[in-house]
């Protein structure tokens with residue numbers, strides 16, 4: 001018997017509202033599963049277990065069916081395997097505000113292109129089409145934490161915190177940046193108005 005209880009996503013995280021809107025527009029009909037997963041991937045950058053469970057419960061289809069679709073079609077990507085995940089929104093509003101520079105900076109610091117994980121396995125680089133926070137563009141989601149109006153230097157610094165990759169100052173990390181990888185859960189503080197920190201990492 002299917003578990004039809006609809007999970008409650010973080011109420012202030014607009015990404016879930018984008019997915020909800022698509023499901024609602026299709027009347028939560030199971031035949032719209034591919035379209036909904038497309039929206040979810042464009043919004044989150046990839047499909048992780050939490051997203052697939054949410055879609056399955058909301059559309060009343062077995063989780064196995066959602067997994068089946070997500071793994072069958074090559075255009076779907078499951079959550080990347082890097083220790084940390086950096087999603088750069090490349091939707092129109094963010095693009096106008098410099099998303100391409102952000103992405104270039106992330107690729108430079110990690111050595112990984114969008115869709116790839118850095119050679120040391122520390123950081124997966126992902127792009128999303130729009131995460132629903134256009135007014136705060138450019139936006140990136142760092143380990144599930146949406147950060148609005150982020151600058152190139154800011155995103156580089158955050159990634160260097162993850163990786164301890166040396167900065168441009170003679171090999172020493174920037175002041176205030178720890179020299180060892182940051183352990184433990186993602187920061188819990190909300191970063192931008194209307195978007196609450198939310199960890200989308202797959203449960204182990």
Ligand code: FES
Nearest residue numbers: 089091094133134
């Ligand atoms: S285009 Fe980036 S949040 Fe909408």
